Amino acid sequence: MTLTRRRFLTGAAALGAAAFGAAACTSPTTANPGRITLWYTSNGLSEQVLGEAVRRFAADKLTPSQVSGELKQRLLAALAGEAYLPDITMLGDDIATYFADTDHFVDLNTLGAAESKPEYLPWKWQAGASPDGFQLGFPVDVGPAALYYRHDLFAQAGLPSEPDDVAAAVPTWDDYFDFGVQAQKKLPGRYLITDTKTVFTYSLAQEPRKYFDRDNHYLDDQSQVRRAWDRAVKAFRLGLTAGYAGSQSQNGESIDRHAAWNSGKELSFVNASWISGELKQSAPATAGKWRVCRAPGGAGNQGGSFLAITKYCPDPHAAFEMVKWLQSPANQPQTYLELGLFPPSPSVYTDPRLLAPEPFFGGQVTMDVFSKTAREVQPVYFSPWDITISDTYTDALTTVESAGKDPEQAWNDARSSVERLLRRQGVLS
Amino acid sequence: MTAILPAPATAPARHAPVSRRKRWRYLPQYLAIAPFFLLFAVFGIYPVLYSLYLALQRWDGVGPMKFVGLENFRFLLSDATFWESIGNTLVIWVMSTVPMTVLALLIALGLNSSVRFKGVLRVAYFLPNVTSIVAMSLVFGSIFSSDFGILNWVLGLVGIDHVQWLTDPWAIRGAISIMIIWRWTGYNAIIFLAGLQALPPDVFEAARIDGAGPVQTFFRITLPLLRPVLLFSVVMSAISGMQIFTESQVLLGNRGGPDGAGLTMVLYFYNTAFADNDFGYGAAIAWGIFVVVVLFSILNWRLVQRPARGQVKETVR
Numbered sequence: 001m002t003l004t005r006r007r008f009l010t011g012a013a014a015l016g017a018a019a020f021g022a023a024a025c026t027s028p029t030t031a032n033p034g035r036i037t038l039w040y041t042s043n044g045l046s047e048q049v050l051g052e053a054v055r056r057f058a059a060d061k062l063t064p065s066q067v068s069g070e071l072k073q074r075l076l077a078a079l080a081g082e083a084y085l086p087d088i089t090m091l092g093d094d095i096a097t098y099f100a101d102t103d104h105f106v107d108l109n110t111l112g113a114a115e116s117k118p119e120y121l122p123w124k125w126q127a128g129a130s131p132d133g134f135q136l137g138f139p140v141d142v143g144p145a146a147l148y149y150r151h152d153l154f155a156q157a158g159l160p161s162e163p164d165d166v167a168a169a170v171p172t173w174d175d176y177f178d179f180g181v182q183a184q185k186k187l188p189g190r191y192l193i194t195d196t197k198t199v200f201t202y203s204l205a206q207e208p209r210k211y212f213d214r215d216n217h218y219l220d221d222q223s224q225v226r227r228a229w230d231r232a233v234k235a236f237r238l239g240l241t242a243g244y245a246g247s248q249s250q251n252g253e254s255i256d257r258h259a260a261w262n263s264g265k266e267l268s269f270v271n272a273s274w275i276s277g278e279l280k281q282s283a284p285a286t287a288g289k290w291r292v293c294r295a296p297g298g299a300g301n302q303g304g305s306f307l308a309i310t311k312y313c314p315d316p317h318a319a320f321e322m323v324k325w326l327q328s329p330a331n332q333p334q335t336y337l338e339l340g341l342f343p344p345s346p347s348v349y350t351d352p353r354l355l356a357p358e359p360f361f362g363g364q365v366t367m368d369v370f371s372k373t374a375r376e377v378q379p380v381y382f383s384p385w386d387i388t389i390s391d392t393y394t395d396a397l398t399t400v401e402s403a404g405k406d407p408e409q410a411w412n413d414a415r416s417s418v419e420r421l422l423r424r425q426g427v428l429s
Numbered sequence: 430m431t432a433i434l435p436a437p438a439t440a441p442a443r444h445a446p447v448s449r450r451k452r453w454r455y456l457p458q459y460l461a462i463a464p465f466f467l468l469f470a471v472f473g474i475y476p477v478l479y480s481l482y483l484a485l486q487r488w489d490g491v492g493p494m495k496f497v498g499l500e501n502f503r504f505l506l507s508d509a510t511f512w513e514s515i516g517n518t519l520v521i522w523v524m525s526t527v528p529m530t531v532l533a534l535l536i537a538l539g540l541n542s543s544v545r546f547k548g549v550l551r552v553a554y555f556l557p558n559v560t561s562i563v564a565m566s567l568v569f570g571s572i573f574s575s576d577f578g579i580l581n582w583v584l585g586l587v588g589i590d591h592v593q594w595l596t597d598p599w600a601i602r603g604a605i606s607i608m609i610i611w612r613w614t615g616y617n618a619i620i621f622l623a624g625l626q627a628l629p630p631d632v633f634e635a636a637r638i639d640g641a642g643p644v645q646t647f648f649r650i651t652l653p654l655l656r657p658v659l660l661f662s663v664v665m666s667a668i669s670g671m672q673i674f675t676e677s678q679v680l681l682g683n684r685g686g687p688d689g690a691g692l693t694m695v696l697y698f699y700n701t702a703f704a705d706n707d708f709g710y711g712a713a714i715a716w717g718i719f720v721v722v723v724l725f726s727i728l729n730w731r732l733v734q735r736p737a738r739g740q741v742k743e744t745v746r
Contacts (some may be wrong), residue, residue, distance in 0.1 A: 073703060076490040097706060101491035243596055255570055256595075259577035384489075388705050395684055402596035402687035417510075424504050424710065426487060426495070 029312045031084045035061035036319050039086040041071050044140070044305060045326065046335040053326055060318045079104050079310075087313035088323060091306045095137045097384040098308075099130035106309040108135040111320040119329055123379035124344045128306050131214045131381070137306025138323045141341035143272030144373035145202050145300045146292040147176075148279065149192075150267050151362055153289075157186035163364060167293040173203060173231050176296035180240040183267060191242035192268045194257060196232035196397040199241070201390065202270045203228035205300030205380075211418075212383035218428055222415070225393065232397050233407045242266060243401045258282040270295045272302040273370050277340040280360050287360045292369045299376035304344070346375060385427065389418050483712035490706045501713035511714060513689055514697040515721055521602050521693065522670035525609035530662060532614045537621030538647075551622070554615030565608065566679030570595075573604045573680070598690035601681065605691055608676045613669070617662045624658030625651070667729050671722050674699065694718045 031037040036057070040050075050064045067074055071090060078085045079101075091098065098105070113135050117125055120139050128137030147170065154161035159182070160169045170176040180192040193199060204210060207224040235241050242265070244257045260266035261283035279290065307323045309316050325331070332343035333351045348354065349371035357363040396414035399405045422428040484501055486494040505511055540550060557565075572579045573594035581591045594604045632654070636646050652659075674695040677685055683700040685692025692700075698718060702711025 070703075076706065079491050097489065098491065100489070104491060243593075255574040255578075256576045259574065263577075265576070391684060395687075395689070398596075398686075399688040402593065403598050403690075405688070420504075424487075424500070425707065426497075 029082060029085060030310075030314070031065070031078075031086055032061075032063050035063045036087045036313065036315065036322065038062060038064045038088040038307075038322070039067050039071060039075065040064060040090045041092075041305075042066055042068065043339050044090050044341075046331070046338045046341075048338060049326060049331045049334050053322060056325065057318070057322050060315065060322070062322055082312070085310050085312045087315075088307055088309055088319050090140065091137055091308050093127075093143075093303045093305065093382070094384075094387050095128060095306050095308075096130075096382045096386065098136060099134070099384060102130055102134045102136055104311055105134075105136050106311050106313065106316045106320075108138060108309065108320065108323075109133075111309075111316055113138065113320070116324060119347065120344050121346060121374060121377070123301070123377050124304065126379050127304075127382060131216065137308050138327060139344035140305040140307055140327055141274075141335070142344050142374055142377075143274050143301055143303035144342060144370045144377065145205060145270055145272050145295045145302055146366075146369050146373060147268060147270050147295045148275070148290055148292050149269075150264060150286070150289055151291040153187060153190075153264055153267055154183070157183060159183055159186070161291075163291050163293040163369065166291070170296040173199070173235075173297045177235055177238055177240060180235075181238055184240070187267065190265050190267050191240065191260070192266075193235050193241045194266065194269045194271075195241050195244050196236050196401045197394040198270055199232040199235045200228045200394055200397055201302060202295065202300050203231050203297060204390075205302050206295075206298045206378075208378045208380055210380055210382065211386055211389050212381060214381045216383060216427070218422060226411075229393065229397070229411060233400065236397075236401050241401060243398075261286065273342040274303060274340055276360075276366070288362050290361050291364055292361060292366050294369060294373065299373040299378070301374070301377045304342075342370060342374065344374075346371070349374075385422060385425070388421065392418050392421070480712040480715055483709055484716055486709040488708045490708050494709070497709065501710050502716075504710065505713050505717050510689065510692070510697060511694075511717060514685075514692045514694045517602065517685075517690065518671060518673060518693045518695075521605050521609070521673055521691075522667065524602060524606035525613075526663065526666045526670060528606075529610045529614050529617060529666065530659070532610065533617035533621055533662070534659075536614065536618035537625055538651075540618065540622050541625045551619060554618050556615065557612050558616040560612075562612070562675040563679055565612070566676055569604070569608050569676075570680055595681065596687050598688045601686050601690040604680065605673065605676045608680075609670075609673065613666065617666070620662055621655065621658060624655050628654050664729055667725060671695075671718070671725060694721065 031039075038050075044066075045064070054062050054064065065086070072092065072094075075086070075089055116138075121142060124139045124142050128139060129135045147166070149166060151161050154166065159179070160166050170179050176192075183192055184190065204225065207228070209219060209224055211222070211225065212218055232241075242257075242260065244254045244260070257266065261279060262285060264286070276292075280287070307327065309319045309323065313319050327344075329343070329345040329348050332345055332348045333353050335341045336343050336348075336354060343349070343354075349367060354367045355365055358366055393414050396405075396410040400407050400410045419428060483494075485496060485498060487497045487500075488494040536554060540547060540554075571577075575581060575591060575593045575595060578594065580594065584590075584592065592600050594600045628651070632650060633646065636650050641649065672695055673693045677691040677693050677696045678699070680686075681691045683696070683704045685696055685700075694714075695718065698711055698714040701707050701714055
């Protein structure tokens with residue numbers, strides 16, 4: 001008995017040591033050595049296109065790997081440990097947070113990306129490049145914003161209800177607010193605006209500048225931010241916002257908002273193209289009653305992803321061929337039809353598949369609205385700190401909306417906490 | 430180490446007193462306990478030390494680290510958000526622990542008096558505790574939904590106005606507390622029940638003979654005798670209360686909802702490190718949480734050490 005136990009212990013210890021030793025010896029830089037691994041998020045790339053790509057690039061062993069949960073967390077961990085890295089990875093619209101660390105990636109310009117440039121929206125292409133011209137991201141999709149509204153309810157209230165008429169009635173945010181006040185008189189207890197956060201976000205998305213200039217200098221004159229802020233506060237004061245921001249989960253889903261879509265409580269909202277999937281899924285009973293038109297205040301973009309190649313990729317040229325093929329104008333329509341990811345290539349906007357009337361939007365050709373907006377979006381510099389700063393401002397707005405904080409006080413507090421944050425991060429001295 | 434091993438006197442002549450041999454004698458035992466220490470070193474000590482190192486750096490998670498000394502800690506001390514998150518955590522802890530303990534005690538008393546299907550009830554009460562918090566938070570998200578939630582619908586039936594569960598700062602804290610109460614009441618009830626059943630029956634018999642009523646018996650006999658179990662539950666809830674995270678995060682997102690009302694210490698740490706990618710400052714917050722937990726534990730311990738009966742009730746309440 002003693003002997004067997006000892007033998008067992010020794011054996012177990014040896015096994016444990018072997019396991020540790022093995023783990024220490026095999027630490028590949030890329031996730032699948034000898035293959036080209038592509039990390040993408042759920043609903044980030046068309047499965048059909050990926051399937052074709054795997055067959056097409058069988059010689060280079062393309063291995064797509066859908067990352068569950070946050071791709072960014074996994075990528076940061078892999079980059080920090082310089083192990084198990086993907087060869088191609090998807091990056092979100094926070095691509096600017098990687099601009100300071102481009103030494104982990106391949107400059108797509110060195111792989112001949114410039115040839116592809118004319119095929120894509122210039123502002124989107126530019127958004128994937130760091131201020132010093134390092135082309136980090138290859139465009140995947142964009143998120144042109146539009147005004148979504150309930151055609152049937154607008155008509156019922158005797159308001160303009162055809163897309164062109166609505167767009168003509170609300171060219172600016174102020175006109176939209178006036179329109180909202182009017183609509184609320186006729187349709188009491190309903191809302192035209194989701195919350196102050198969306199007013200702020202989409203209003204700022206229409207500005208040519210946000211918080212930083214392209215040299216990463218903090219714009220001390222925040223008049224464009226203040227303008228978006230004042231608009232949000234105005235909408236709140238007029239009683240036009242529904243205040244759904246607080247109940248939104250981190251994915252932006254809101255049970256109240258979904259319910260309001262179904263019940264017709266939310267008459268309209270400004271949002272990016274990608275919300276249409278959620279709208280269709282959450283409010284199937286309202287099919288045919290929605291329309292889209294140009295958003296008040298002009299063209300803006302919210303969201304959109306990129307593909308990047310890490311410098312650990314043994315064959316960046318092959319990887320770039322894959323990226324280029326996956327996101328080629330020929331494959332973008334499929335991605336749009338399958339996932340609603342809006343194509344970044346203007347040439348795709350005339351594809352007959354995308355010009356088909358949409359039953360959910362009452363037979364409207366929504367591509368007409370979105371493509372016009374996508375073309376008009378102004379290039380804007382998105383700094384590595386933009387998301388945190390935006391969150392600080394929208395948090396403050398939500399506090400005004402939900403907790404009754406004085407707007408002026410909230411503005412001053414938000415501004416000083418932004419500056420404090422930037423000082424801590426060494427951006428401001 | 431040798432001191433706690435069997436005294437050599439029991440087997441004096443079996444081994445030659447060669448220290449070399451003696452040292453290797455216990456190798457199998459050391460090997461047997463080694464996995465824990467190895468794993469603890471890799472996954473316990475190393476991360477702790479590394480987070481201390483990280484707290485002195487500025488790091489976005491990708492690029493090079495920049496040494497900033499105690500800058501992060503200096504910022505932490507003047508960080509209003511951090512202090513608010515401590516306040517939120519304590520408020521939510523109090524708001525959840527007090528009703529939870531009372532409820533659990535009532536349930537335990539009910540289960541202790543002869544009820545049928547005791548086993549089934551015990552399992553039923555334990556069930557919330559083993560349910561995934563994420564699944565639970567999603568369900569509660571629709572329950573608390575202000576316009577279309579079940580809770581507001583029920584309140585409406587009784588004639589109470591809608592509560593903005595997920596936007597009003599105090600209602601948010603209430604909502605999180607309700608989730609914690611739901612999760613832990615059954616768990617504590619089972620523990621209290623075990624405590625109740627371990628109480629000597631002769632004491633109760635003596636009290637009955639002396640003419641004590643049920644209320645008197647409860648406050649004069651049951652509660653004081655149950656004190657160790659009650660204290661255990663309060664200490665356990667303090668430990669878990671300091672770590673409130675998932676409920677807030679799933680219900681309100683990384684930033685804790687309007688006015689940061691649901692921003693707990695751990696959520697603030699998570700948001701800073703993993704959403705804002707400010708790992709250096711995140712590590713500093715983690716150490717701030719550590720200090721708060723230590724202070725809170727000392728406070729708890731002091732309260733637990735008080736022997737007087739009057740104090741017991743105060744701790745419970």
